Amino acid sequence: MVRTVGSHGPKTMEAIRKAGLKLIHEHGYEAMTLRQLAAEVGVQVGSLYNHISTKQDLLFDLIKAHMDDLLAELEVRLAGIDGPVERLKAFCAFHVAYHILRKREVFIGYSELRSLDPNHYEEIVGLRRQYERRLTAILEEGRQQGLFQVGDNAVAAYGILAMLTGVCTWFRPNGRLTREQVAEIYSDMVLRGLVPPDQLPASSPLR
Template identity: 60%
Template sequence: MARRAGSDGAKTAEAIRAAGLRLIFEHGYEGMSLRDLAEMVGVQPGSLYNHIATKQALLFELLSGHMRTLTAALDEALAGVEGPLARLDAFVDFHLRYHLTRKMEVFVNNSELRSLEPRNRAVITGLRRDYERRLADILAEGAADGVFTVPDVKVATYAILAQLTGVVGWYAPDGRLSEDEVVALHYQLVLRGIRESAQTIRP
């Protein structure tokens, strides 16, 4: 019985996170009420507190969970991939495909940093830096090898991330372009942006 209750508890906690993400996506953190959250999950408002300590804790769990899962998945995608060109290719491929199916996570992560308490915000900022550093390292390695021309690694890192993540805002799975086409088009844009000449240096 205890085991079954544990399993139901885990399911309820997961349902709360999913509903919380959707409600914050649709209404904003301040616009989301815990009453609506309880209703969407199908529990009494009071029993939410068996699963989340506060609304702030829920937001922090959503944002930190997203960042930790993202970075772990990136590390898996980059594992064993050698050389800056191949690693950049793997990064672009991973970052695009991972985010294309996570529109709500991307939006909430970008729009609700404002709603984090300072200590929580510092943690999320640190997790973002960890993720960004992996791309910055690829660019710096390529620049050191003479494969890339990157006058400012930090600016190029932010520029590439903004360009790739921006796709989430307009991409429609049933639209004109397949995911593979979107990935190929962006890899080309990113790669050209940091190479002295696309004609003289080839992967």
């Protein structure tokens, strides 16, 4: 669908991002042409260059914005939550909720890592490491306090992240489970996989 927008200003950049997200998600980065992109935005191809210098810039911008938002919102979500069990629960609930809402960004952030230039690739991998470290720090804290039985923090973190992210591939907003229910079921599986039941408060439903 072609919409007509002005060719300047942040509104156009926002429209370009939105169109790029849609087209890369549907066709893949390499297959998407700037002509298609311009048509989707409703501007001339030449006008794109007022906002992005290359297709690569747009891809990087999309994936980086996703990672920046993810890191910033996690920070907000974890602020003031103490103790590794509660922090891990909050992490799981946040990750599931965030990823369900941004399925296309998640898909592109995975499938089009291959298409990033080496320096862009390194930067994104660095941001991912930062995010993973937020989780491994929680796992390590729990292990040190004798609360979690973790064989290997990094492997456990990868496993947990993959499990939680996987929700993107099957969750349907009008399915039989709500976003909150799914987040809870997944948190429970993660917690149960790490926490020996006698360490949990007597009131815990996991016990």
